[in-house]
Amino acid sequence: MSDVSIDLQSWVCPAPLRDAPNIVMGHGGGGAMSAELIEHLFLPAYGTAADAGLGDAAVIGLGGVRLAFSTDTFVVRPLVFPGGTIGDLAVNGTVNDLAMVGAQPLALSTAFILEEGTALQDIAHVASALGTAALAAGVRLVTGDTKVVDAGHGDGVFINTAGIGVIDDRADIRPQRAVPGDVVIVSGDIGVHGVAVLSCREGLEFATTIASDTAPLHGLVSAMLDTGADLHVLRDPTRGGVAATLNEIATAAGVGVALDERHFPIPGEVRDACGLLGLDPLQVANEGKLLAFVRPADADRVLAAMRAHPLGAHAAVIGHCVPDHPGMVVARTALGGTRVVDLPIGEQLPRIC
Amino acid sequence: MSDVSIDLQSWVCPAPLRDAPNIVMGHGGGGAMSAELIEHLFLPAYGTAADAGLGDAAVIGLGGVRLAFSTDTFVVRPLVFPGGTIGDLAVNGTVNDLAMVGAQPLALSTAFILEEGTALQDIAHVASALGTAALAAGVRLVTGDTKVVDAGHGDGVFINTAGIGVIDDRADIRPQRAVPGDVVIVSGDIGVHGVAVLSCREGLEFATTIASDTAPLHGLVSAMLDTGADLHVLRDPTRGGVAATLNEIATAAGVGVALDERHFPIPGEVRDACGLLGLDPLQVANEGKLLAFVRPADADRVLAAMRAHPLGAHAAVIGHCVPDHPGMVVARTALGGTRVVDLPIGEQLPRIC
Known part of the structure; x- marks a missing residue:
């Protein structure tokens, strides 16, 4: 490990992490514990490799345009709920991260973690909802990945989407x-x-x-x-x-x-x-x-x-x-x-x- | 569901999916079964929202530059193995997807799925390896996401990285x-x-x-x-x-x-x-x-x-x-x-x- 990262020999779980040595559900709630995990674990671990505050969407200047880049993983349970599925959530969630810096979405990646034993029919259902949501949002699905984990090490379907978009010239939103x-x-x-x-x-x-x-x-x-x-x-x-x-x-x-x-x-x-x-x-x-x-x-x-x-x-x-x-x-x-x-x-x- | 997606009423698992109605580990092996899952399930489900062949890295023209965009999820077990960890794998895997279309990597997103009960020390270890690998590869970690799933629905740490890079003018690699x-x-x-x-x-x-x-x-x-x-x-x-x-x-x-x-x-x-x-x-x-x-x-x-x-x-x-x-x-x-x-x-x- 380089000197910019956590010194693992001396690293101890810092007090702000609520004195918990292990991950609890609260670390994923988007509240104070999530923020502590980022501030006291991820950012020190990433060291100088981390750019900006790891916000919802990064802004990157490139060839005269401002590119927005964002990622979001979806683990909602159940996979289908009134008004939506994990598939359309995975499109709209990342599209919205881009929109919140004033970007029009351009392209999404989709990456699935499938649990052994999950019905193909269920996967087809959420993938179809994902495709429909992408068409509705006017965003292209340009690259993807699929991994399979053993039964008992996943929960049917997890989906990550990352997205890129072009930020409106009129926008300076932060x-x-x-x-x-x-x-x-x-x-x-x-x-x-x-x-x-x-x-x-x-x-x-x-x-x-x-x-x-x-x-x-x-x-x-x-x-x-x-x-x-x-x-x-x-x-x-x-x-x-x-x-x-x-x-x-x-x-x-x-x-x-x-x-x-x-x-x-x-x-x-x-x-x-x-x-x-x-x-x-x-x-x-x-x-x-x-x-x-x-x-x-x-x-x-x-x-x-x-x-x-x-x-x-x-x-x-x-x-x-x-x-x-x-x-x-x-x-x-x-x-x-x-x-x-x-x-x-x-x-x-x-x-x- | 729109008419461009799978008609779920009439959708039946196609024969090429090896007659299995459910996901098996082989669907994640990168071989024929993985290819069948993409060809016979994901592409029909995505319909016209899917662009190109969902290859390892997409190529997107933007403001005079050719942008490469790719995603990869890492579910390797164990998290630490001789010569590496899931953290550096997550950097190098996506950097290499970009490199294979002739791109220099510019920025990565990192998205973690953490299982309840996982030791923070273990997460710090792989996050630190990820940061070190990003520095070594000269790529910035610009945006991220963290989700937590209940014990028994994950496997310690899964990591998705998506990456963007700029394709070398001299390259036309496919x-x-x-x-x-x-x-x-x-x-x-x-x-x-x-x-x-x-x-x-x-x-x-x-x-x-x-x-x-x-x-x-x-x-x-x-x-x-x-x-x-x-x-x-x-x-x-x-x-x-x-x-x-x-x-x-x-x-x-x-x-x-x-x-x-x-x-x-x-x-x-x-x-x-x-x-x-x-x-x-x-x-x-x-x-x-x-x-x-x-x-x-x-x-x-x-x-x-x-x-x-x-x-x-x-x-x-x-x-x-x-x-x-x-x-x-x-x-x-x-x-x-x-x-x-x-x-x-x-x-x-x-x-x-």
């Missing part, structure tokens, strides 16, 4: 650009994907008409850019939900975020299911929604453009950036009080994407 | 360019990686000094291009070994390949281990070797340039392309006979990469 005064907009109903997947989990089935919101968001982003607005930040609130995403942005930009819970678009069925299960809807995953930070002067026309787009019909202003409490997200509750919206620590809903 | 007369060169000793991994498999341990040949090959390819030779085909013979790779090239180009077994650089220990285990060294995986198809007029200087490079010191001519038996690979044996070198059907060595 978490660090959030500034006090920015208006925070969400593109529609939140908590829908997580509740849809949970509703069909073995041992947990409950009746709901909620279907996953999985969708590709680059068309919506284009419509927002077409307004001429200077979009400061875009992020899709997936694992860890709106709570995790807003906390990450607040920390990255060193600003506070003040929300008003009365303005959150949360469907009644999501609210009911979260109440029943003891979940915070702000921590529940979405797969077809985005959060936008824009200047107050741009907010009205961005909101109007979003509402005119099928994927932004329920867009709403949910809060704004403030100079106070940098790195913190607070919300005025429906009862008029104020609460801190924490970064989730571990795993509220395991294997949701 | 399997279809093989023509009768081409000289076939291998860059060094074959069968080394597979035997190294097998030697430490639980229940199969045997004493050997063989260490994996895992290495990044883009520097060697540069040295070959520097000769001014027109390289027709390059491929790294990983899963399925030299046998699978040569069969794929023969099929893609519609040429025959005639080998001479007496010229194969096979270390004695590899030969002995293969004899003991009943393996064909031509079907054993390599992770730091390449096969090159070049014009006869270019062969001497390409071979000289390879031998002058540390990763090509044992380079040797092993055969040539012929107009006879298109799509078939035959070898003159050490005893003077001739045998057909088949595309392996299934899995000789499961989870070798």
